[in-house]
Amino acid sequence: MVAELSVVGKRLPRPDAFDKATGAARYAADTKMPQMLIGKVLRSPYPHARILSIDKSKAEKLPGIEAVITLEDVPNKLLNGALMDLKMPPQMAKGVVRDQYVLTDKARYVGDAVAAVAAVNETTAEKALELIEVEYEKLQAVFDPIEAMKPDAPRIHDFAERNIAQHLSYHFATGDVEGGFQEADFVVEETFHTSKQKHCQLELDASIASFDATGRLTIWSQCQAPHLARRRIAEMFDMPEGMVRLITPHIGGGFGGRSNLNTELVCVALAQKAGKPVKLEYTREEDFTVHHSRQPFVQTGKIGVKKEGTITALQTSVIANGGAYFEASGGTTGLNISSFMSLYKCPNTAGEADIVYTNIPISGGMRGFGNPQAMFVLEQLVDMACEKIGMDPVEFRLKNHRQTGDPSWFATFPVTSCALDECIKVGAERIGWKDKKGRKKEGVRRQGIGMAIMSHPSEVWPLYSGHSSAAVKMNADGSANLVVHPAEIGQGTWGVLAQIAAEELGIRAEDIHIVTGDTDVTLFDMGTYACRSTYATGNAVLRAAREAKGQLIERAAKTLGVPANKLEVRDRQIYIRTTPEKRISVAEVARDAIYNFQGECSNILGKYSFEATGVSPSFQAGFVEVEVDTETGEIKVLKILIVHDIGKAINPMSVEGQLEGAIAQGIGYSLIEDFVISKNSGVVESDNFITYKIPSPPDLPEIEVILVEEGDPLGPFGAKSVAEPGLITIAPAIANAIYDAVGVRMTELPITPEKLLKALRVK
């Protein structure tokens, strides 16, 4: 597509690596300041209860307690902790449900925040919690969404009849889905149950809030959308946005858990009451119960196919177990249905969903954001349909997936690039699909092979704003400061953005110094979600660097005495294209600009406000080989191969890391992880790493990742999304492999040995 790249495409070490590896990195909880207090939250022990009274007096009298707050002390404003309304255009934002207060008016799950204290130390804070006297009136609780929708179910939010927070219809539905099913030769319909998975990021939630003498707030926050978080915090506390400064420290993982505000609002309320800085940090148990977790769905999917292997209709109806509050449920449910409908060519589509309140911890966004759940359904339906028409699943998918030029996600503009054919073919060849599929199965241990495909957007425009801005400031030594504010949550975005800037400027990656993490300094960025940091912030960086380069070239043109369009920049030199020995270094131009004594000084600064005008979905084919022990039900994953249509891997090491890490989470999602919630008490019994197991190296199979780089016209250097996709094909590919091995269709996640044995017995 372009001349050989010097920096983009290279496996370079990441700028954040050194501080993280040496322990020098400072995370949210690591900052200390004079007079800083420790915050703690008192939580409801009941899944559903009215709060009749709260007596703070004993707690307030405890020496060392500087604030005790309850509902009466927090802003009288409902909010949506997932900032969903801030991402959308005003008219769409009206559809976002705001149903929470900073401290609750009513206990709706075990862990709901009832009160909070700020104390001189942790011990005193914990003592104070014990002294707060809450009078509850226990109410009947409901944990299952179908039970919750029954007429006699307890109502969790006053406004939500039958506990339905919201009903969604698929906005981009096409054709006539009933007619489509009638046209079909075969119709397959099945209902699936997906699980509640936890992000399990290494770093616990924490924030620090500090008001200065003028009333200006500084808050250290892990939120993946820093500028939006700042806006929401300002709004909630009736402050002009300019009076809030949000600092993003190093973050130890996000996976979509930090798209929301977590500790921030309680922390600010405590700091406001106490008149001193407050640090609020959650325990791991609070992380499991208070911090949202992946949306579980009860999802029915229906596919109609013709004998020759085309799809005539696709329909889905979804019941989302939203948990106690709405937060991102609208987003994950909407994206579930969009994912379901955006992968294959199909003239007749329809989808409906009910988002249902229950008395379990909040369900929301986690890596994939509804797409993994949708693919668990769709990609099994597709295999089921293939079996009916006797077509090979690889062939079927090659025949039916959307291509470049077909309507894309959100149906507003066409797919800009799609290398899925290549992904499918390469993967099938590599894994030995032809030889392994449909082998004769015998014996106790039986092997099987399965596949799945997926598509995932690189942005959410126009459903959300796609605004990311960047600035590039040249130093006198020819290095550049790159001012950006995505969230480096471990995915390697700083390194990728530095490589993009360096490539464009014609300098080395190590010549880029990242300046980030302070809303006073950085230009607006919507934040890091929907895999958008490489795509959107990367495009802003590319253009900002291009502006800076333009200023460098303009000045070099004067010095070298030629028009600017005769010049090139490469290897930190600006030279005349036709006579390259005539050159001047980038450093010399940048230095001269600053110290020019002829009246033409400039500290070269390129700035660009980018807005995505496409979503450039990435595509992927995933292949899994399993071995099932028909006596124990044990499922051993032998090999996972994914082939990802990345467009361009800015840093292949980072891309592979993202895919491999997501695969590991996908294995957990498929086979191990789920919340265990007591049906009696509503208590989350799987609230730490002993009771909630995640895969560790011995649990992982042989993993292979292949990247296909055919470029995208809109992505920076052709790059598309990768952060979430690695997780999306795993569960359906495993389920399809299990079916290939032992002939049972596993419709519930996680696929445990117990469930498998049960299914085998039924069969």
Next chain:
Amino acid sequence: MVAELSVVGKRLPRPDAFDKATGAARYAADTKMPQMLIGKVLRSPYPHARILSIDKSKAEKLPGIEAVITLEDVPNKLLNGALMDLKMPPQMAKGVVRDQYVLTDKARYVGDAVAAVAAVNETTAEKALELIEVEYEKLQAVFDPIEAMKPDAPRIHDFAERNIAQHLSYHFATGDVEGGFQEADFVVEETFHTSKQKHCQLELDASIASFDATGRLTIWSQCQAPHLARRRIAEMFDMPEGMVRLITPHIGGGFGGRSNLNTELVCVALAQKAGKPVKLEYTREEDFTVHHSRQPFVQTGKIGVKKEGTITALQTSVIANGGAYFEASGGTTGLNISSFMSLYKCPNTAGEADIVYTNIPISGGMRGFGNPQAMFVLEQLVDMACEKIGMDPVEFRLKNHRQTGDPSWFATFPVTSCALDECIKVGAERIGWKDKKGRKKEGVRRQGIGMAIMSHPSEVWPLYSGHSSAAVKMNADGSANLVVHPAEIGQGTWGVLAQIAAEELGIRAEDIHIVTGDTDVTLFDMGTYACRSTYATGNAVLRAAREAKGQLIERAAKTLGVPANKLEVRDRQIYIRTTPEKRISVAEVARDAIYNFQGECSNILGKYSFEATGVSPSFQAGFVEVEVDTETGEIKVLKILIVHDIGKAINPMSVEGQLEGAIAQGIGYSLIEDFVISKNSGVVESDNFITYKIPSPPDLPEIEVILVEEGDPLGPFGAKSVAEPGLITIAPAIANAIYDAVGVRMTELPITPEKLLKALRVK
């Protein structure tokens, strides 16, 4: 000149005031970080000695010592600590003498830095100093510059014959000064001695240096020229500039003492050796001896006048007592002569200077930077000449001072504005000059009145670069972040710059949030010296705000459906000039720009790199009334009135504060302050606030400050310099008043009762 101003010209509280008054302000020594060590410096007890050997071994073995450094551990590069060479164009910079190492090769004054240690705490560091064994060979020392120039004087620097560091000739000399004196009816010549005054800023010198895991250096530094300091530090330690980040904390006073690097280089050397962060803080005693102090001069001035009261010739020859190292001596001496020659119309001028090394602490820049010393000479010569021709000193000055259009400082372009006539007339009227001048004196206590005038530049272009850059970033609430990096040393520059930005943007001063103090973030600025922050950085701010405003107006024009030139901004509203009810708020435009969902997002950012192309000198008339006790010699200042040609007072409260504070320093300079250095040992005996007295409120007379605001075409909103001028007329006006009172001409500073009595006896 313009429509009524809303913000500029108002007495608004300063943005830094709250943190300073509440104690929340964090100064250089207030930052703590993990593993931080404490640095201490071992200093020569001798004024002049060879260093034969240094044995570090015992010190290095002391538990808790992590680094011991001497000359062999510091960069093998000579430097000029006053960063003079970085301010000048390359060809001029060659004239800057670089004669110091980070730790010395030879002891040249009592206090010269011989070694340094970094330890886990202060006590251990101090113990370690005692364990370093230095073998000195004492050499003869010389403290007086005239003695130092004698052939048999000990040579302090090998390269400097007769200890002359540099000889300067006045670059802009005109005509034929010998011929001019021959033309004159009267010639007055006299030699004056000025003193070594200390800045006495409240905050002690301190810096903290910390290298991260990649070798990148962060340094907390009080240097008034942050970007230049960063460059010099990078150079010294062979680092690319992009690998150095300089942070400017709150600063507790500067007065020109912090134009230099002080603790920084030793601090960085210690951090490099120790491999851990190091804080180096000087004691008050070190502040007096190590940190430079005002350049003392032996200065002969000669003036030729005609009977009718015109000046035919002006000449000066100067001997600067440079102290042990050159630092800013070239600058102060050059500015002394330029000051001398730039105030009056005179066709024949010449000046020469010798900058002489002596074994006393370094002489350099302090508020006025050579101008106070020059005026002590010139303004007394003028009074002496007036007496000869029988002309009133007010009349003479009115007749002869330079006017708008006359050659200005550095003679490259004309004076842009001069309201000195107004200043002189207003002041003379207000103080009652006609009635009080030349009154009959009788009795023991005699009163007198005196005056002086001065001019001072607002920039030093083209001798130095005049580059200051600023950026203005709009927030969604209509407030703006102002990104600048002058040094707020207590003069109120943040407030002034905020008012300039707010005025231009049509918003309130409290809507401006200052973003500063980090070279990673801020654009280049030459720094704060030569009173340039309002003038140069203010002009950059004005233009950056104008750019941001232009972007706001462009967007508002679209919304309101009119061409941009029909719009005005005022009181946070953008409205159509002819139909002002058609309007949109600045906040709405800024917010819409960020969240525009139509594909036209922008985080509005105005940026401007300004380069001064003039110096817009300010002018001032100072009037003093004294009462002299002819028996005790006591001099009581009854009243000081200064009338300052400020152009435009952006914040009159700040301007008055600057003038009043400088007057207080002027009183100390005139009557009290001087270093007491033992002629035997070279030890500074006046090295703390007990032994070196500075004026306190009881010592101050009635002070009145009047501002004349006639505007300057180049200054932002017409503003000119004020930071240094308040000090410049005081000493000569006091001396002239003393002469009026008792008829003795005091030619040496400070003017003490002892010296006055002696002069009275002689008379």
